[in-house]
Amino acid sequence: MSGLQSTHGTKGYDCMPPDIVQATLPFLSPGDIRHLSHTNKYFHKLLNFDSSETLWHELYRKAFGTPYGNDEPFLNKNTGDFKTCSEAIVIQNYPTLSWQERYKIRAEKAMLYTWGCLKHSRLGFTAMSNPALSEENLNGIGGRIKFGVNTPTQVPWFSADYQQLDDKAIIQVSSGGFSFQLLTKSGKLFSTGSTFSGGHKGPGPIAGEHDYDPIRTAIRELENSFHSVQAGTAGQINTTGSFGATPSSFGPHRNLYEPLEQMEEKCAETVTGNQHVRRMFARNCFEIFTSSRVSFEVTQERLNSIKFIAVVSGRSHFLAMDEHRDLYSWDSPDSEFGVKLNFDGLSNRESNPIIKIGCGWDLNCAYIYKIGLVVWNNRRALKKEELSCTVNYKVIPNTADVIGAGKVVDFACFQGDCVIYITNNGEKLSRYYHGTVHDLDIPLEGKLSKLSSCFSSLVLFTDQFCYTLKVKDGEIESDSLTKLDLADPEEHIISVSSGDYHTMALTQKGNLYSWGLESQLCGCLGLGPPEKVIEQENLGTWEGLRNMRVPKPTKIKLKENYVCVAVCAGGWQTGALIIKK
Known part of the structure:
Protein backbone atom coordinates (compact mmCIF):
# COMPACT_ATOMS: atom_id res chain seq x y z
CA MET A 1 0.00 0.00 0.00
CA SER A 2 2.88 2.37 0.66
CA GLY A 3 4.02 2.07 -2.97
CA LEU A 4 0.52 2.88 -4.18
CA GLN A 5 0.34 5.85 -1.92
CA SER A 6 3.65 7.32 -3.07
CA THR A 7 2.59 7.02 -6.73
CA HIS A 8 -0.99 8.20 -6.53
CA GLY A 9 -1.14 10.02 -3.23
CA THR A 10 -3.85 9.75 -0.63
CA LYS A 11 -6.45 11.14 -2.98
CA GLY A 12 -6.33 7.94 -5.04
CA TYR A 13 -7.58 5.98 -2.04
CA ASP A 14 -10.54 8.32 -1.61
CA CYS A 15 -11.71 7.35 -5.09
CA MET A 16 -11.61 3.62 -4.34
CA PRO A 17 -15.23 2.47 -3.91
CA PRO A 18 -16.14 0.47 -0.78
CA ASP A 19 -17.02 -2.67 -2.75
CA ILE A 20 -13.47 -2.82 -4.16
CA VAL A 21 -12.04 -2.47 -0.67
CA GLN A 22 -14.39 -5.19 0.60
CA ALA A 23 -13.31 -7.53 -2.22
CA THR A 24 -9.69 -7.00 -1.15
CA LEU A 25 -10.22 -7.72 2.55
CA PRO A 26 -10.18 -11.57 2.29
CA PHE A 27 -6.55 -11.35 1.16
CA LEU A 28 -5.44 -9.23 4.13
CA SER A 29 -4.61 -10.33 7.66
CA PRO A 30 -6.32 -8.59 10.62
CA GLY A 31 -3.03 -6.74 11.20
CA ASP A 32 -2.94 -5.55 7.59
CA ILE A 33 -6.53 -4.35 7.88
CA ARG A 34 -5.72 -2.43 11.05
CA HIS A 35 -2.75 -0.76 9.36
CA LEU A 36 -4.90 0.11 6.34
CA SER A 37 -7.48 1.72 8.65
CA HIS A 38 -4.77 4.09 9.85
CA THR A 39 -3.76 5.18 6.33
CA ASN A 40 -6.15 8.13 6.04
CA LYS A 41 -9.58 9.39 7.10
CA TYR A 42 -11.38 7.55 4.31
CA PHE A 43 -10.03 4.13 5.29
CA HIS A 44 -10.32 4.92 8.98
CA LYS A 45 -14.03 5.52 8.59
CA LEU A 46 -14.52 2.49 6.33
CA LEU A 47 -12.42 0.11 8.43
CA ASN A 48 -12.73 1.52 11.94
CA PHE A 49 -12.49 -1.32 14.48
CA ASP A 50 -15.06 0.32 16.72
CA SER A 51 -17.83 0.94 14.21
CA SER A 52 -17.25 -0.48 10.72
CA GLU A 53 -19.82 -3.08 9.64
CA THR A 54 -17.69 -3.84 6.56
CA LEU A 55 -14.68 -4.62 8.73
CA TRP A 56 -16.46 -6.72 11.37
CA HIS A 57 -18.35 -8.71 8.76
CA GLU A 58 -15.05 -9.62 7.14
CA LEU A 59 -13.41 -10.39 10.48
CA TYR A 60 -16.34 -12.67 11.34
CA ARG A 61 -15.93 -14.51 8.04
CA LYS A 62 -12.18 -14.84 8.50
CA ALA A 63 -12.49 -16.21 12.04
CA PHE A 64 -15.58 -18.43 11.78
CA GLY A 65 -16.15 -19.12 8.09
CA THR A 66 -13.65 -22.06 7.97
CA PRO A 67 -12.27 -20.77 4.64
CA TYR A 68 -9.33 -23.19 4.43
CA GLY A 69 -11.06 -26.51 5.11
CA ASN A 70 -13.57 -27.98 2.68
CA ASP A 71 -16.55 -27.55 5.02
CA GLU A 72 -17.38 -24.56 2.82
CA PRO A 73 -16.84 -24.08 -0.94
CA PHE A 74 -14.29 -21.63 -2.31
CA LEU A 75 -15.34 -18.02 -1.88
CA ASN A 76 -16.00 -17.48 -5.58
CA LYS A 77 -19.04 -15.25 -5.49
CA ASN A 78 -19.56 -11.61 -4.67
CA THR A 79 -19.11 -11.22 -0.93
CA GLY A 80 -22.43 -9.43 -0.68
CA ASP A 81 -24.30 -12.48 -2.03
CA PHE A 82 -22.34 -15.42 -0.66
CA LYS A 83 -22.78 -16.38 3.00
CA THR A 84 -21.05 -19.13 4.94
CA CYS A 85 -23.27 -21.38 7.07
CA SER A 86 -22.32 -19.60 10.26
CA GLU A 87 -23.07 -16.19 8.77
CA ALA A 88 -26.47 -17.27 7.50
CA ILE A 89 -27.43 -18.65 10.92
CA VAL A 90 -26.39 -15.62 12.98
CA ILE A 91 -28.13 -13.25 10.54
CA GLN A 92 -31.31 -15.31 10.93
CA ASN A 93 -31.11 -15.46 14.73
CA TYR A 94 -29.66 -12.02 15.47
CA PRO A 95 -31.16 -9.80 12.74
CA THR A 96 -30.86 -6.52 14.67
CA LEU A 97 -27.32 -6.93 15.99
CA SER A 98 -24.19 -5.48 14.43
CA TRP A 99 -21.44 -7.72 13.06
CA GLN A 100 -19.25 -6.77 15.98
CA GLU A 101 -21.95 -8.02 18.38
CA ARG A 102 -22.44 -11.21 16.34
CA TYR A 103 -18.68 -11.77 16.40
CA LYS A 104 -18.64 -11.47 20.20
CA ILE A 105 -21.55 -13.91 20.62
CA ARG A 106 -19.99 -16.49 18.29
CA ALA A 107 -16.58 -16.21 20.00
CA GLU A 108 -17.81 -16.31 23.59
CA LYS A 109 -20.99 -18.39 23.61
CA ALA A 110 -20.53 -21.22 21.07
CA MET A 111 -19.95 -24.36 23.13
CA LEU A 112 -19.04 -27.87 22.01
CA TYR A 113 -21.73 -30.55 22.33
CA THR A 114 -21.20 -34.21 21.41
CA TRP A 115 -23.21 -37.43 21.40
CA GLY A 116 -22.82 -41.01 20.22
CA CYS A 117 -20.44 -43.85 21.04
CA LEU A 118 -18.58 -43.57 24.36
CA LYS A 119 -15.70 -45.90 23.44
CA HIS A 120 -12.17 -44.49 23.92
CA SER A 121 -13.78 -41.35 25.48
CA ARG A 122 -14.12 -40.03 21.92
CA LEU A 123 -16.92 -37.65 22.95
CA GLY A 124 -14.49 -35.70 25.12
CA PHE A 125 -15.79 -37.32 28.29
CA THR A 126 -16.79 -40.64 29.80
CA ALA A 127 -20.07 -41.79 31.31
CA MET A 128 -18.65 -40.98 34.75
CA SER A 129 -16.66 -37.81 34.09
CA ASN A 130 -19.33 -35.45 32.75
CA PRO A 131 -21.74 -34.00 35.34
CA ALA A 132 -24.05 -32.83 32.53
CA LEU A 133 -25.07 -36.44 31.82
CA SER A 134 -28.22 -37.95 33.23
CA GLU A 135 -29.34 -41.57 33.23
CA GLU A 136 -31.87 -40.83 30.46
CA ASN A 137 -29.04 -39.49 28.24
CA LEU A 138 -27.26 -42.85 28.29
CA ASN A 139 -28.00 -45.91 26.18
CA GLY A 140 -27.01 -49.23 27.65
CA ILE A 141 -27.91 -52.58 29.10
CA GLY A 142 -28.60 -52.74 32.77
CA GLY A 143 -27.26 -50.25 35.27
CA ARG A 144 -23.54 -50.41 34.48
CA ILE A 145 -22.95 -51.15 30.78
CA LYS A 146 -23.25 -47.91 28.80
CA PHE A 147 -22.73 -47.79 25.04
CA GLY A 148 -23.50 -44.22 24.07
CA VAL A 149 -24.97 -40.79 24.70
CA ASN A 150 -28.31 -40.24 22.95
CA THR A 151 -28.74 -36.47 23.42
CA PRO A 152 -26.49 -33.46 22.58
CA THR A 153 -24.39 -33.00 25.73
CA GLN A 154 -22.00 -30.17 26.52
CA VAL A 155 -18.34 -31.15 26.71
CA PRO A 156 -16.48 -29.87 29.78
CA TRP A 157 -14.39 -27.02 28.40
CA PHE A 158 -12.35 -24.17 29.82
CA SER A 159 -14.04 -22.67 32.88
CA ALA A 160 -16.04 -19.44 32.73
CA ASP A 161 -13.31 -17.50 34.53
CA TYR A 162 -10.55 -18.68 32.17
CA GLN A 163 -8.95 -15.50 30.88
CA GLN A 164 -7.56 -16.61 27.50
CA LEU A 165 -10.61 -15.99 25.30
CA ASP A 166 -8.83 -16.94 22.08
CA ASP A 167 -8.01 -20.35 23.61
CA LYS A 168 -11.65 -20.87 24.62
CA ALA A 169 -13.23 -19.83 21.31
CA ILE A 170 -13.64 -22.90 19.06
CA ILE A 171 -13.66 -21.83 15.43
CA GLN A 172 -13.84 -25.28 13.85
CA VAL A 173 -14.78 -28.81 14.87
CA SER A 174 -14.04 -31.82 12.68
CA SER A 175 -14.80 -35.50 13.23
CA GLY A 176 -12.90 -38.62 12.25
CA GLY A 177 -13.80 -42.23 12.81
CA PHE A 178 -12.72 -42.30 16.45
CA SER A 179 -12.37 -38.73 17.72
CA PHE A 180 -13.06 -35.04 17.23
CA GLN A 181 -10.49 -32.40 16.31
CA LEU A 182 -11.02 -28.87 17.64
CA LEU A 183 -9.35 -25.68 16.43
CA THR A 184 -9.37 -22.59 18.63
CA LYS A 185 -9.11 -18.97 17.63
CA SER A 186 -5.61 -18.83 19.12
CA GLY A 187 -4.50 -21.49 16.62
CA LYS A 188 -4.29 -24.35 19.12
CA LEU A 189 -5.36 -27.82 18.04
CA PHE A 190 -7.10 -30.30 20.36
CA SER A 191 -8.28 -33.89 19.95
CA THR A 192 -10.73 -35.89 22.04
CA GLY A 193 -10.29 -39.31 23.56
CA SER A 194 -7.39 -41.73 23.81
CA THR A 195 -6.94 -42.43 20.09
CA PHE A 196 -7.62 -40.65 16.82
CA SER A 197 -6.59 -43.64 14.68
CA GLY A 198 -8.40 -46.49 16.41
CA GLY A 199 -5.24 -48.49 15.72
CA HIS A 200 -5.73 -48.18 11.95
CA LYS A 201 -3.19 -46.87 9.46
CA GLY A 202 -4.04 -43.69 7.57
CA PRO A 203 -2.30 -42.09 4.56
CA GLY A 204 1.04 -42.14 6.36
CA PRO A 205 4.37 -43.83 5.59
CA ILE A 206 4.50 -46.36 2.75
CA ALA A 207 3.75 -49.91 3.87
CA GLY A 208 6.70 -51.36 5.77
CA GLU A 209 8.24 -47.96 6.55
CA HIS A 210 8.19 -46.04 9.83
CA ASP A 211 9.15 -42.49 10.79
CA TYR A 212 12.46 -42.23 12.62
CA ASP A 213 11.69 -41.95 16.32
CA GLN A 275 -8.23 -34.91 30.71
CA HIS A 276 -10.19 -36.35 27.76
CA VAL A 277 -9.49 -33.36 25.49
CA ARG A 278 -5.77 -32.94 24.84
CA ARG A 279 -3.73 -30.52 22.80
CA MET A 280 -1.95 -31.85 19.71
CA PHE A 281 1.55 -30.76 18.69
CA ALA A 282 3.74 -31.11 15.61
CA ARG A 283 7.15 -32.77 15.78
CA ASN A 284 8.72 -29.42 14.86
CA CYS A 285 7.74 -28.05 18.29
CA PHE A 286 10.31 -30.27 20.03
CA GLU A 287 14.08 -30.01 19.98
CA ILE A 288 14.50 -33.78 20.19
CA PHE A 289 12.94 -34.12 16.72
CA THR A 290 14.86 -31.24 15.13
CA SER A 291 18.37 -31.47 16.61
CA SER A 292 21.28 -33.83 16.01
CA ARG A 293 21.80 -34.04 19.76
CA VAL A 294 19.47 -35.72 22.23
CA SER A 295 17.56 -33.09 24.17
CA PHE A 296 14.36 -33.42 26.18
CA GLU A 297 14.08 -29.65 26.59
CA VAL A 298 10.59 -28.21 26.05
CA THR A 299 9.71 -24.51 26.05
CA GLN A 300 6.28 -22.91 25.96
CA GLU A 301 7.51 -20.55 23.27
CA ARG A 302 8.33 -23.46 21.00
CA LEU A 303 5.08 -25.28 21.78
CA ASN A 304 3.16 -22.17 20.69
CA SER A 305 5.34 -21.46 17.66
CA ILE A 306 2.94 -23.12 15.21
CA LYS A 307 -0.49 -21.52 14.81
CA PHE A 308 -3.05 -23.59 12.92
CA ILE A 309 -5.79 -22.08 10.76
CA ALA A 310 -7.60 -25.22 9.51
CA VAL A 311 -8.17 -28.86 10.40
CA VAL A 312 -9.90 -31.68 8.48
CA SER A 313 -10.39 -35.32 9.46
CA GLY A 314 -10.49 -38.70 7.74
CA ARG A 315 -11.37 -42.07 9.20
CA SER A 316 -8.15 -42.64 11.18
CA HIS A 317 -6.11 -39.51 10.47
CA PHE A 318 -6.33 -35.75 10.33
CA LEU A 319 -4.58 -32.91 8.54
CA ALA A 320 -3.92 -29.36 9.74
CA MET A 321 -2.65 -26.21 8.02
CA ASP A 322 -0.71 -23.45 9.78
CA GLU A 323 -0.73 -19.70 9.16
CA HIS A 324 2.18 -20.04 6.73
CA ARG A 325 0.17 -22.56 4.65
CA ASP A 326 2.35 -25.49 5.70
CA LEU A 327 0.61 -28.84 6.24
CA TYR A 328 1.00 -31.28 9.13
CA SER A 329 -0.33 -34.82 9.15
CA TRP A 330 -1.35 -37.17 11.96
CA ASP A 331 -1.68 -40.29 9.84
CA SER A 332 -0.75 -43.51 11.65
CA PRO A 333 -1.04 -45.11 15.11
CA ASP A 334 2.62 -44.12 15.65
CA SER A 335 2.19 -40.42 14.79
CA GLU A 336 1.49 -38.90 18.18
CA PHE A 337 3.03 -35.68 16.86
CA GLY A 338 2.14 -34.13 13.49
CA VAL A 339 4.55 -34.59 10.59
CA LYS A 340 5.27 -31.63 8.31
CA LEU A 341 4.64 -32.37 4.62
CA ASN A 342 6.28 -31.12 1.46
CA PHE A 343 5.45 -31.54 -2.21
CA ASP A 344 8.68 -32.02 -4.15
CA GLY A 345 8.52 -30.81 -7.73
CA LEU A 346 5.72 -28.29 -7.19
CA SER A 347 6.31 -24.57 -7.03
CA ASN A 348 7.14 -22.91 -3.73
CA ARG A 349 4.67 -21.88 -1.07
CA GLU A 350 5.00 -18.14 -1.72
CA SER A 351 3.98 -18.25 -5.39
CA ASN A 352 1.61 -21.23 -5.12
CA PRO A 353 0.05 -21.32 -1.64
CA ILE A 354 -2.25 -24.07 -0.45
CA ILE A 355 -5.77 -22.62 -0.50
CA LYS A 356 -7.94 -25.43 0.85
CA ILE A 357 -7.53 -28.91 2.36
CA GLY A 358 -9.75 -31.98 2.66
CA CYS A 359 -9.67 -35.55 3.97
CA GLY A 360 -11.34 -38.68 2.69
CA TRP A 361 -11.69 -42.12 4.24
CA ASP A 362 -8.00 -42.96 3.64
CA LEU A 363 -6.60 -40.08 1.58
CA ASN A 364 -5.87 -36.36 1.64
CA CYS A 365 -6.43 -33.65 -0.94
CA ALA A 366 -5.18 -30.06 -1.17
CA TYR A 367 -6.01 -27.34 -3.65
CA ILE A 368 -2.80 -25.48 -4.55
CA TYR A 369 -3.03 -22.13 -6.32
CA LYS A 370 -2.40 -22.42 -10.09
CA ILE A 371 -1.53 -26.12 -9.69
CA GLY A 372 -4.93 -27.57 -8.88
CA LEU A 373 -6.18 -30.48 -6.81
CA VAL A 374 -3.35 -32.58 -5.38
CA VAL A 375 -4.25 -35.98 -3.91
CA TRP A 376 -2.19 -38.54 -1.96
CA ASN A 377 -2.60 -41.83 -0.08
CA ASN A 378 0.86 -42.10 1.47
CA ARG A 379 4.14 -40.36 2.09
CA ARG A 380 7.79 -41.15 2.59
CA ALA A 381 8.87 -41.99 6.12
CA LEU A 382 10.90 -39.37 7.99
CA LYS A 383 14.59 -40.08 8.37
CA LYS A 384 16.91 -38.95 11.17
CA GLU A 385 17.09 -35.14 11.56
CA GLU A 386 14.55 -34.53 8.77
CA LEU A 387 12.02 -31.78 9.54
CA SER A 388 9.55 -32.66 6.78
CA CYS A 389 8.73 -35.59 4.55
CA THR A 390 7.82 -35.92 0.90
CA VAL A 391 4.26 -36.68 -0.16
CA ASN A 392 3.65 -39.25 -2.93
CA TYR A 393 1.10 -37.12 -4.74
CA LYS A 394 -0.78 -36.90 -8.01
CA VAL A 395 -2.17 -33.72 -9.58
CA ILE A 396 -5.69 -34.06 -10.93
CA PRO A 397 -5.56 -32.87 -14.57
CA ASN A 398 -7.17 -29.60 -15.66
CA THR A 399 -7.94 -28.27 -12.18
CA ALA A 400 -5.47 -25.37 -12.13
CA ASP A 401 -7.72 -22.60 -13.51
CA VAL A 402 -8.08 -19.65 -11.13
CA ILE A 403 -10.77 -17.83 -13.13
CA GLY A 404 -13.48 -18.73 -15.61
CA ALA A 405 -15.87 -21.66 -15.97
CA GLY A 406 -13.19 -24.27 -15.21
CA LYS A 407 -12.20 -22.92 -11.79
CA VAL A 408 -12.76 -25.50 -9.04
CA VAL A 409 -15.50 -24.40 -6.64
CA ASP A 410 -15.61 -27.33 -4.22
CA PHE A 411 -14.33 -30.88 -3.83
CA ALA A 412 -15.10 -33.97 -1.76
CA CYS A 413 -12.80 -36.89 -0.92
CA PHE A 414 -13.78 -40.55 -0.67
CA GLN A 415 -11.97 -43.89 -0.46
CA GLY A 416 -8.93 -45.09 -2.40
CA ASP A 417 -8.00 -42.17 -4.63
CA CYS A 418 -11.49 -40.94 -5.47
CA VAL A 419 -12.14 -37.18 -5.51
CA ILE A 420 -15.32 -35.58 -6.85
CA TYR A 421 -15.36 -31.87 -7.65
CA ILE A 422 -17.39 -29.12 -9.27
CA THR A 423 -16.36 -25.99 -11.16
CA ASN A 424 -17.72 -22.51 -11.76
CA ASN A 425 -19.71 -23.94 -14.64
CA GLY A 426 -21.99 -25.51 -12.04
CA GLU A 427 -23.61 -27.93 -14.47
CA LYS A 428 -21.75 -31.19 -13.92
CA LEU A 429 -19.83 -33.34 -11.47
CA SER A 430 -16.30 -34.44 -12.28
CA ARG A 431 -14.86 -37.61 -10.74
CA TYR A 432 -11.17 -38.42 -10.44
CA TYR A 433 -10.54 -42.12 -9.90
CA HIS A 434 -7.50 -44.30 -10.63
CA GLY A 435 -5.73 -41.52 -12.49
CA THR A 436 -8.52 -40.50 -14.87
CA VAL A 437 -11.28 -37.89 -14.83
CA HIS A 438 -14.85 -38.56 -15.94
CA ASP A 439 -17.79 -36.18 -16.06
CA LEU A 440 -20.93 -37.50 -14.37
CA ASP A 441 -24.39 -36.81 -15.74
CA ILE A 442 -26.68 -36.50 -12.71
CA PRO A 443 -30.23 -35.10 -13.16
CA LEU A 444 -30.29 -32.17 -10.74
CA GLU A 445 -32.41 -29.04 -10.49
CA GLY A 446 -30.37 -25.86 -10.29
CA LYS A 447 -26.67 -25.02 -10.48
CA LEU A 448 -24.21 -27.01 -8.36
CA SER A 449 -22.63 -24.92 -5.62
CA LYS A 450 -21.35 -27.17 -2.79
CA LEU A 451 -20.31 -30.75 -1.94
CA SER A 452 -19.70 -32.80 1.18
CA SER A 453 -18.87 -36.45 1.68
CA CYS A 454 -18.39 -39.55 3.79
CA PHE A 455 -16.86 -42.84 2.69
CA SER A 456 -20.19 -44.06 1.28
CA SER A 457 -22.24 -40.95 0.50
CA LEU A 458 -22.04 -37.70 -1.45
CA VAL A 459 -24.10 -34.63 -0.61
CA LEU A 460 -24.85 -32.19 -3.43
CA PHE A 461 -26.09 -28.63 -3.01
CA THR A 462 -27.53 -26.67 -5.88
CA ASP A 463 -28.85 -23.13 -5.71
CA GLN A 464 -32.33 -24.68 -5.31
CA PHE A 465 -32.12 -28.04 -3.51
CA CYS A 466 -30.00 -30.51 -1.55
CA TYR A 467 -29.43 -34.12 -2.67
CA THR A 468 -27.65 -37.27 -1.47
CA LEU A 469 -26.01 -40.01 -3.55
CA LYS A 470 -24.41 -43.32 -2.59
CA VAL A 471 -20.80 -43.95 -3.62
CA LYS A 472 -19.21 -47.41 -3.64
CA ASP A 473 -15.62 -48.14 -4.71
CA GLY A 474 -15.47 -44.83 -6.53
CA GLU A 475 -18.66 -45.53 -8.48
CA ILE A 476 -21.75 -43.32 -8.22
CA GLU A 477 -25.01 -45.22 -7.77
CA SER A 478 -27.19 -42.90 -9.87
CA ASP A 479 -30.44 -44.59 -8.87
CA SER A 480 -29.75 -43.67 -5.23
CA LEU A 481 -30.22 -39.93 -5.91
CA THR A 482 -32.47 -38.53 -3.18
CA LYS A 483 -33.75 -34.99 -2.73
CA LEU A 484 -33.70 -33.94 0.91
CA ASP A 485 -37.00 -32.45 2.01
CA LEU A 486 -37.83 -31.34 5.53
CA ALA A 487 -41.28 -31.46 7.09
CA ASP A 488 -41.15 -27.71 7.76
CA PRO A 489 -41.27 -25.85 4.39
CA GLU A 490 -39.65 -22.79 6.01
CA GLU A 491 -36.51 -24.75 6.91
CA HIS A 492 -33.65 -24.83 4.38
CA ILE A 493 -30.65 -27.14 4.74
CA ILE A 494 -27.33 -25.31 4.47
CA SER A 495 -24.88 -27.93 5.79
CA VAL A 496 -24.80 -31.73 5.82
CA SER A 497 -22.31 -34.11 7.46
CA SER A 498 -22.24 -37.91 7.47
CA GLY A 499 -20.78 -40.57 9.73
CA ASP A 500 -20.43 -44.23 8.87
CA TYR A 501 -24.18 -44.85 8.73
CA HIS A 502 -25.90 -41.67 9.89
CA THR A 503 -26.35 -38.16 8.51
CA MET A 504 -26.81 -34.75 10.13
CA ALA A 505 -28.30 -31.62 8.53
CA LEU A 506 -28.09 -28.02 9.75
CA THR A 507 -30.63 -25.43 8.64
CA GLN A 508 -30.42 -21.67 8.20
CA LYS A 509 -32.43 -21.30 11.42
CA GLY A 510 -29.76 -23.19 13.34
CA ASN A 511 -31.83 -26.36 13.80
CA LEU A 512 -30.43 -29.89 13.58
CA TYR A 513 -31.96 -32.86 11.76
CA SER A 514 -30.69 -36.46 11.80
CA TRP A 515 -31.46 -39.75 10.09
CA GLY A 516 -29.91 -43.10 9.22
CA LEU A 517 -28.72 -46.06 11.29
CA GLU A 518 -27.81 -45.80 14.96
CA SER A 519 -25.63 -48.88 15.50
CA GLN A 520 -25.35 -50.84 18.72
CA LEU A 521 -27.24 -48.27 20.84
CA CYS A 522 -24.44 -45.76 20.19
CA GLY A 523 -26.79 -42.74 20.29
CA CYS A 524 -25.26 -40.95 17.28
CA LEU A 525 -28.63 -39.65 15.98
CA GLY A 526 -29.13 -37.57 19.12
CA LEU A 527 -32.90 -38.16 19.18
CA GLY A 528 -33.10 -39.62 22.68
CA PRO A 529 -33.55 -43.13 24.08
CA PRO A 530 -34.29 -45.56 21.21
CA GLU A 531 -37.24 -47.12 23.05
CA LYS A 532 -38.86 -43.68 23.19
CA VAL A 533 -38.01 -42.83 19.56
CA ILE A 534 -39.44 -46.13 18.26
CA GLU A 535 -42.21 -47.11 20.61
CA GLN A 536 -43.60 -43.74 21.74
CA GLU A 537 -42.82 -41.32 18.93
CA ASN A 538 -42.96 -43.86 16.04
CA LEU A 539 -40.02 -42.21 14.29
CA GLY A 540 -37.84 -45.29 13.75
CA THR A 541 -37.67 -49.07 13.65
CA TRP A 542 -35.43 -51.75 15.14
CA GLU A 543 -32.94 -53.49 12.86
CA GLY A 544 -31.67 -56.39 14.90
CA LEU A 545 -31.40 -56.30 18.66
CA ARG A 546 -29.60 -52.99 19.19
CA ASN A 547 -29.72 -51.04 15.91
CA MET A 548 -32.23 -48.25 15.31
CA ARG A 549 -33.05 -46.85 11.89
CA VAL A 550 -34.70 -43.46 11.38
CA PRO A 551 -35.50 -43.17 7.64
CA LYS A 552 -36.39 -39.47 7.35
CA PRO A 553 -34.70 -36.27 8.54
CA THR A 554 -35.96 -35.79 12.09
CA LYS A 555 -35.50 -32.67 14.17
CA ILE A 556 -33.30 -32.93 17.24
CA LYS A 557 -34.92 -31.31 20.25
CA LEU A 558 -32.48 -28.73 21.58
CA LYS A 559 -33.30 -26.78 24.69
CA GLU A 560 -35.35 -23.62 24.26
CA ASN A 561 -33.34 -20.64 22.96
CA TYR A 562 -30.44 -22.81 21.80
CA VAL A 563 -29.14 -22.53 18.23
CA CYS A 564 -26.53 -24.60 16.38
CA VAL A 565 -23.89 -22.89 14.20
CA ALA A 566 -21.82 -25.91 13.06
CA VAL A 567 -22.20 -29.69 12.92
CA CYS A 568 -19.92 -32.63 12.09
CA ALA A 569 -20.46 -36.38 12.03
CA GLY A 570 -17.92 -39.17 11.92
CA GLY A 571 -17.73 -42.83 12.79
CA TRP A 572 -20.46 -43.50 15.35
CA GLN A 573 -20.52 -40.01 16.88
CA THR A 574 -21.67 -36.45 16.21
CA GLY A 575 -20.50 -33.03 17.35
CA ALA A 576 -21.91 -29.52 17.13
CA LEU A 577 -21.19 -25.95 18.20
CA ILE A 578 -24.29 -24.65 19.97
CA ILE A 579 -25.09 -21.19 21.34
CA LYS A 580 -27.46 -20.40 24.18
CA LYS A 581 -29.29 -17.29 22.97
Missing part, protein backbone atom coordinates in the same frame (compact mmCIF):
# COMPACT_ATOMS: atom_id res chain seq x y z
CA PRO A 214 14.41 -40.12 18.28
CA ILE A 215 12.54 -40.69 21.55
CA ARG A 216 12.79 -44.44 21.14
CA THR A 217 16.46 -44.08 20.22
CA ALA A 218 17.06 -41.87 23.26
CA ILE A 219 15.41 -44.42 25.55
CA ARG A 220 17.60 -47.16 24.13
CA GLU A 221 20.72 -45.04 24.71
CA LEU A 222 19.59 -44.26 28.25
CA GLU A 223 19.13 -47.93 28.99
CA ASN A 224 22.43 -48.90 27.37
CA SER A 225 24.18 -46.20 29.39
CA PHE A 226 22.45 -47.33 32.55
CA HIS A 227 23.60 -50.89 32.09
CA SER A 228 27.10 -50.06 30.99
CA VAL A 229 29.83 -51.51 33.15
CA GLN A 230 32.39 -49.24 34.71
CA ALA A 231 35.76 -49.83 33.13
CA GLY A 232 37.57 -52.56 35.01
CA THR A 233 34.63 -53.19 37.41
CA ALA A 234 32.65 -56.15 36.20
CA GLY A 235 29.02 -56.40 37.19
CA GLN A 236 28.64 -52.79 38.33
CA ILE A 237 26.05 -50.50 36.74
CA ASN A 238 26.02 -46.87 35.59
CA THR A 239 23.47 -45.26 37.86
CA THR A 240 23.70 -41.67 36.62
CA GLY A 241 21.09 -42.01 33.90
CA SER A 242 23.29 -39.87 31.62
CA PHE A 243 24.46 -40.78 28.14
CA GLY A 244 27.82 -42.56 28.10
CA ALA A 245 28.70 -41.46 31.63
CA THR A 246 30.75 -43.58 33.98
CA PRO A 247 29.84 -43.22 37.64
CA SER A 248 32.53 -42.68 40.20
CA SER A 249 30.51 -44.33 42.92
CA PHE A 250 27.51 -46.55 43.13
CA GLY A 251 24.45 -46.36 45.28
CA PRO A 252 20.67 -46.03 44.91
CA HIS A 253 20.09 -44.77 41.38
CA ARG A 254 17.63 -42.07 40.37
CA ASN A 255 14.70 -42.54 37.97
CA LEU A 256 16.30 -43.38 34.64
CA TYR A 257 13.37 -41.99 32.63
CA GLU A 258 12.97 -38.74 34.53
CA PRO A 259 14.03 -36.44 31.59
CA LEU A 260 11.54 -38.13 29.28
CA GLU A 261 8.77 -37.99 31.88
CA GLN A 262 9.40 -34.28 32.38
CA MET A 263 9.14 -33.72 28.62
CA GLU A 264 5.89 -35.69 28.46
CA GLU A 265 4.49 -33.75 31.40
CA LYS A 266 5.22 -30.40 29.75
CA CYS A 267 3.50 -31.35 26.48
CA ALA A 268 0.57 -33.19 28.08
CA GLU A 269 -1.67 -30.13 27.82
CA THR A 270 -5.36 -30.80 28.34
CA VAL A 271 -8.45 -28.66 28.76
CA THR A 272 -8.74 -27.37 32.32
CA GLY A 273 -10.51 -30.02 34.37
CA ASN A 274 -10.97 -32.40 31.42
